[in-house]
Amino acid sequence: MKCEEIRSKLNAYLDGELKDMDTVRRHLDQCEQCRHELAELSSVNDFLSQYEEEPVPQVAIARILAIPQGKIARSLGWFARLSIALTAAAAFFLGVVMSGDMASRSATQYTDITLGTETLYSFDMGGGK
Amino acid sequence: MNRDRFETVVSACSQKLFNYLLRMVRSREDAEDLLQEVFSAFYEKMPKVDEEYYESYLYRTAHNKAINLIKKRSRNTELEMPELLESSDLVFDPEKRMREEKNAKVRQAIGKLNEREASALNLQYYDNKSYQEIAEIMHSTVSAVDSLLIRAKRKLKQYLSQDFARGDV
Numbered sequence: 209m210k211c212e213e214i215r216s217k218l219n220a221y222l223d224g225e226l227k228d229m230d231t232v233r234r235h236l237d238q239c240e241q242c243r244h245e246l247a248e249l250s251s252v253n254d255f256l257s258q259y260e261e262e263p264v265p266q267v268a269i270a271r272i273l274a275i276p277q278g279k280i281a282r283s284l285g286w287f288a289r290l291s292i293a294l295t296a297a298a299a300f301f302l303g304v305v306m307s308g309d310m311a312s313r314s315a316t317q318y319t320d321i322t323l324g325t326e327t328l329y330s331f332d333m334g335g336g337k
Numbered sequence: 338m339n340r341d342r343f344e345t346v347v348s349a350c351s352q353k354l355f356n357y358l359l360r361m362v363r364s365r366e367d368a369e370d371l372l373q374e375v376f377s378a379f380y381e382k383m384p385k386v387d388e389e390y391y392e393s394y395l396y397r398t399a400h401n402k403a404i405n406l407i408k409k410r411s412r413n414t415e416l417e418m419p420e421l422l423e424s425s426d427l428v429f430d431p432e433k434r435m436r437e438e439k440n441a442k443v444r445q446a447i448g449k450l451n452e453r454e455a456s457a458l459n460l461q462y463y464d465n466k467s468y469q470e471i472a473e474i475m476h477s478t479v480s481a482v483d484s485l486l487i488r489a490k491r492k493l494k495q496y497l498s499q500d501f502a503r504g505d506v
Contacts, residue, residue, distance in 0.1 A: 219486055219487045219490050220468070220483055223461060223486070225467065225483070249490055251497070252494050252497065253462070255443070255446070255497055256443060256458075256462050258440075258442070258443055259360070259440050259444075259463065260436045260439065260440060261352060261353075261356045262355070262356060262359065262436075263352065264351050264352055264372070265365075265369065268355070268372060269351060271369075271373050272351065272372065272376045273347060275343070275373070275376055275380050276339070276340045276343055276380060
């Protein structure tokens with residue numbers, strides 16, 4: 209293998225990612241220029257190794273650990289809105305039924321539940337004569 | 338339980354991801370914000386992701402978010418790379434100060450690379466990812482990762498030799 213080809217593999221060699229390590233190793237044994245190139249790449253790694261990991265600030269960790277609460281709160285908010293809507297609808301129905309019951313207890317056997325002009329439901333009030 | 342599992346993952350991966358993001362975006366504030374976004378996205382996807390792919394998902398999300406921010410900065414000059422400011426405790430704590438100075442030099446050197454070279458280098462050198470894993474995180478190929486890393490190391494070598502000549506490193 210020529211030096212140029214070997215040099216294109218030196219970084220992978222250094223990273224232990226080369227399948228054919230022996231070919232490069234044999235070349236390096238005989239080629240001072242490629243050994244020099246390898247030493248330079250190693251010096252880049254030495255420079256990079258100066259970096260010391262920094263801890264994550266506690267405030268950031270606290271914000272991250274609050275993520276599930278935020279998601280649950282958001283989903284509860286939606287659920288709460290739905291619950292309120294359903295409760296309001298149920299109260300409305302109940303109110304209409306009660307007033308219908310009072311008004312028609314002595315008049316009709318069947319009462320229509322209406323919302324605006326639309327008939328929603330018709331059922332036996334059980335109060336007719 | 339999802340929440341317990343989430344906390345375990347945060348405890349295991351947050352420091353590595355934070356440092357990856359910090360080396361990429363070179364701003365503590367941005368790194369913290371992105372870290373939160375990464376875990377927020379992860380929490381939503383967690384039920385659908387196999388446990389063995391948690392880390393890979395986190396790195397892929399972190400990589401995408403970092404690249405997006407860097408591109409956004411380059412498009413918008415008002416969002417130019419902020420300088421890393423030392424907080425007051427770093428100034429008065431000599432040990433932290435020394436660490437910060439060394440780290441700043443490394444981050445500055447990595448800042449000379451383009452975002453894909455920087456990401457590949459960070460993932461390979463600091464996060465011990467194989468070329469195959471890096472290719473998966475970066476939606477790339479092993480040979481493309483190899484090329485990115487060769488270019489990254491050559492650029493760094495050149496940058497460092499200039500600085501060595503000036504006596505800055």
